[in-house]
Amino acid sequence: MHTTRGTTMADKSKRNIDPQVRVDRLREEHEQVVKGCDEQILHWKKVSGDYEALDDRLRTLPDHLSYDVMVPFGPLAFMPGKLVHTNEVTVLLGDNWFAKCSAKQAQKIVDHRVKYVKGELDDLLKTRKNFEARVGFTEDLEELSNKGSYVDIREEVRSKETVVTKGKQRVAHKLNSKPKLDTVLDLEEVEEEGKGVEADEEYCKILSEKELWARLDQLEKLEELQDEEDRLSDTGDTNGDDTTSSSSSEEEKEADCSQPEKEPGPKTSWATSGPANGQLVSQAAPGGDTTKDEDEQEEEEEEEEDCLPTIYFSHTVEPKKVRICTGKNTTLKFSERKEHSLTHSKRKKKINGTNGHSHHELHKITSPVDIYRLFVDVKNGEPVPRKSILKSRSRENSVCSDTSESSAADFDERRLVCRSVSHDDAPHSDTSDGHTEDDSPTALPRTPSRFEAFSGTVVEKDPTPTAVPHLTIAPPALPTILERKQEEGTTDAAPPVEPPKRVSKFKAGRQNR
């Protein structure tokens, strides 16, 4: 074994490493293993058969006291004789050790051995199956390299400028992550071994998912920090940064999207974390912002390269929707998200520049991203991206910039609200026009984190008699929140700032009075 290895190694160094030959050799090796397994399986099956026969014999042997048999007498002759002491069996235990047992005991020993044989057989069958699968893979490899039914997707890895990252460059905390990326990056050169590397990719995928989760936590913290920074610096800036989104699910999504963008190997990251990304996003919020999934776009150009058709794709930046804080309401706007921008002014410039630019290109669809540009509502002469219908409405009107300050307050408020709400089921349904989330009382406890005091929609309704008694119940719980929320300086016995509709109703009632 060693000799062959030695000589072939020398040979290999001399001749050019022909991929085809390698694949063939791989397949040969696999087939050898399979053959070996087969042989062993045959052997063990035979042994198992023998033991079964023995078991039968042992069972029937003590039936009679003696048997008339033809006893072998040397290699050529037999002699009639008797088989006596039918219950006494001398068993070979192994390594020249014998034991005299009764037939039953011998049977027990046989059972024992049969179990062992079965175990071996199962192992062999498993290995055989594995190697057969591997043989299948190598055959696919051949197909891949020869026939070209597989398409090789390549992406040009440009310089680091285009690598979109949010915040800092990622530092590999895990030692495993970088090498795996390298092996996967080598996919471009070694097409034939794609399948082998796919196995690595699979593993890398799993790894990168774990990384993603860890990264998610990191990014969330980063975003929160950035949020605070931005809020402090751009108080009047309508073209807010991308980080003004406050919901945790959105942060997750952004983190998800930034994650694949950060990885230096875009092609591989697209392959590996794309599906992971999709999974994560779907977990985060089913009706989520689908546009964020499509940060990476494909420009399909098929090129013939040697024998393999290849698709080249590159990332295009998608018009990012941002929440712009205008007082208490927030609206969606398009903004170009440029990563690696160090200054806010730089970002503003770009945004202003590209906003106009995007306006012109509205009607020209070259990539899926443009579709989103097309589906816009034109408000005040500017294209406003249409909100996903799956998103809850209250988000629209949330006061993003204030969340950090009032989040604590809000939380208390919501808790109290929930408590009060639990008593008051009926009025909710009355006043829940246009609020999808408040249809059921159970919806409320679910969304406390995204509650705002004033939804912006004032429901003009006469305060019903039924509502009034509820009012008496509710107020003790809620006056404090109002102090903080309402800057108009409403009175202490203020209407409760509960679910938006309630506030509006009572405020409306008060205002009407």
Added chain:
Amino acid sequence: MAEALQKKLQSELEKYKQMQKDVSKSMSVRQKLEAQLTENNIVKEELDLMESSNTVYKLIGPVLVKQDLEEAKATVAKRLEYINGEIQRYEALLKEMEKKSDQHREVLSSLQQEYQKATGRAVAKV
């Protein structure tokens, strides 16, 4: 010059082959030891299951010699230990031999290269 190199090459090759043979021999011995190990393990298990009522024999040559169950157990245990020790020894030996063979291989490859160069030069001259 080239011929001297060639002779050197040949001798090195012979040595290397010898090394490889030794390595493979030790490997086979080790494998045999492993088989014995498993066997003795089975015997040990069987003896543990065995009650003292039935007699245990040991095959010594053409003779089956009666043995005491406890004695047999002790003997088998000792044999197991011995086999384990042997396996370890052979493993160490094997490692050493592998290292040596690797060194030899390197020497061989360098010699080969030199020889090629020499022959190349000779061809060029001619």
